[in-house]
Amino acid sequence: MVVLSKPAMEHLSSTTTLFPEVPLIDLSKPDSKHLIVKACEEFGFFKLINHGVPTEFITRLESESINFFSLPLSEKEKAGPLDPFGYGNKKIGPNGDVGWVEYILLTTSNEANYQKFSSIFGEAAEKFRSAVNDYVLAVKKMAYEILEMLADGLKIQPRNAFSKLLMDEESDSVFRLNHYPPCPKIHQGMTDSDLIGFGEHTDPQIISVLRSNNISGLQITLKDGNWISVPPDQTSFFINVGDSLQVMTNGRFKSVRHRVLANSSKSRLSMIYFGGPPLSEKIAPLPSLTKGADSLYKEFTWYEYKKSAYKTRLADNRLGLFEKIAAS
Template structure:
């Protein structure tokens, strides 16, 4: 367990607590088995860049088992957890988010989605029972991958673009640069004395990949930013998944879909555990608006770039930076 000292708390960002937005009608909830799911996914990606997915087909057993294994790891003494880190690029980390000064009240495991890589890192995460932890990760990630492929293919159909796998093929590629995180946000009882203020677990940002698939336990903390700049809290649901549009998908749809800005704040009494699959393309993949989505005479809003170029640019930035700004085409005066 991470211990928050008075000095440590002062070094972490505090923000005003998110007030209820009574004009907000709620997060889109999409039943994956519904005949209208494709159209609803497109609408949600255009309006929010975010939706909750139910009847998704991922066994609850896989979700619960991996969460249990994650909690076991995060409950270890700090000296034992440190043996699995820092991430290079995969492994255990805490507080520090990226190399450019961003910090949060968080500890995490960053993993590859490649089974061989998972097996290797799990020997340091769980040296006594690496097979148990590794099996839990592989089962979960494999099932979530398949669900994500189907979601992307349904979105492609909803957009009336062909082929159906125009998006999913990038994640299915053997060279796909996808990754997986297990995040742990410890409770912070000291927050009860800070009325109207909350501690930032993970600062505001957009995800750079194509798509992100989040599952969390039944603890509050996730917030998204609406188009008008208002922040709203996302009610937790441990049985469902939350789907985020990433920067790359925003570019591929020429801005029709919006990469959702989001953050996580810390609870005073309950720990939050989340598991996120980040679906990324191969490093050599050129990211650009899809021609089949472009109307005749429509101008592209972004310069072409490879995923490797964008990933390198993101790595040099701060969390809250407008990362796509460097790749936007500027209008001539």
Template sequence: MLLPSSDNSLPLFDSLTKSVSFRCRFRNKKQAKQSATSMVVPSKPAIEPFSYVGNSMPNSNALYSHQIPLVDLSKPDSKSLIIKACEEFGFFKVVNHGVPLDFISRLEEEAVKFFSLPLVEKEKAGPPDPFGYGNKKIGWGGDVGWVEYLLLTTNPSFNYRKFPSVFSESSERFRSALGDYISAVRDMACEVLESMADGLRIQQRDIFSKLLMDEQSDSFFRLNHYPPCPELEAFDDRNMIGFGEHTDPQIISVLRSNNTSGLQISMKDGTWVSVPPDQNSFFINVGDSLQVMTNGRFRSVRHRVLANSSKSRVSMIYFGGPPLSERIAPLPCLMKGKESLYKEFTWFEYKKAAYNSRLADDRLEHFQRVAAS
């Protein structure tokens, strides 16, 4: 089954939307602003107006789809394009990725079924500690957003039976869809990482990918649901944050969402630009750990999600991380006499620091030797 297009996605998510307990329901603009106070996370710097639907662009800061770095993994120039995208954006879209569309649609169906459940049923899979269901609260630093989510480990031996609302009668169907999807996306992520190594002329081609394939790899998988907020149009001077601005601490993140807008990335000058959705492609984020391993040559992209006034957004993110004991530092083969910008640390140490921080914090700042460019 193909995923719904932007024209027919609303019926699919209609029942889902009705079940979300924190969907905004306001009688007037004043009530809307008062109720939203606990759900809005101010962004730094102030957020530009955001009210477009579909592919229309609100202002000159928005990128058009052809300006987002695009990499066709089947083409011979993919390696050089990946390197350029990682240096300039820390973010790019991949096509001809090899992940079967059936794997994508099956898992999205399971995600929609879960988020359609009554809140009391979903909460049986929470709170996230660290895995499980959560809503509004993001992490331990006090951040909140217009989002509910399901955080899972990629370890196949994890006992998912602790989540009866997720893995009950449909246990095998959900686990099968999850396993197929994660396996295919991880393979694609490893292919991308090996292309990076080739493009950087690193002799050990699996220098990055082996960390994801390691049995002790500390990788995660996240399903996010952003309910629509029709009354969002009542806000004339602020935006509803779905997920606040941040960078991903892992090596690489692989994102896929349904055909609903909301994702934005930050450029080097701090300008926020909107990413047109593409339900059949994947977006790759450079993580903090990869920025360190390349000694700042690759850029860990700062990104965020804004709430949509009329459509639900469902995203699926694979976070490729190293083993907890892995030591993260600039690769000697990339230094060539250059000074190391970062202190060496273990993934466990960095992960602990990340969990104790706010979303918008610059976590790498504490591990820098000299200011990274």
């Protein structure tokens, strides 16, 4: 979490507004690929409708998640500590970041995820496992489609240049369930730590697919540095450009900086699929996107970047170490 001084908090409240004009992409429309490219260039973020993910998968996973997060803390903690997967509470990462949030972090490729939950849920753990798997499979399919439409819009061949990294059986993708409980202390003289549910950051992976319930809190930054609040929509998805996609497009797409504010009276639940490449995959600007231009980034493996990012604070510029410094 970014620790805000009181002047910073006052600045925050005066410059954040509800932003109704989030780029809206209708996957059923023939011009979607061009609109997606434009949204990734201008915002690194867009809202997706007619996405094809069955409503029953969304509502079932939300129900199972609420069942888990409604348990006593002593029960939930049996699914922790994070190693790196499992249950976490307040602490975000190993470097001192905290937030008004509890969460479940799962790999998308390992059934061992659910052993911890069996001791809590018993037979109900299978319902939780099934709900997560159905949802993640549907969201993965949607993410592949989005990335292939991006390749089409950028005139990249082959069109699976991005999506193949998520389809690879060694893909290092993860899934996260975040629960932001009501924060009553906000009305009791708000402190810095009570303000932030999840501190400002970019996502290091290729693409993030977010869905939340109908409670506000998500904010993104614009190019001018101002924060804007994104109106919630529980039937749609929100897509984030990640650091790795910014590198692969040589900076044409921007990894969106975002955060979540705490709510004084209502619970917010979000589900995020982070599409990552295999650990050994080399990440660098695609040659077709650097014609006549210098590469802005050094080549690195996803393992190298992930290891480096794991050592940083949330708000740090993780890509800074991998940028090529222009010759003076």
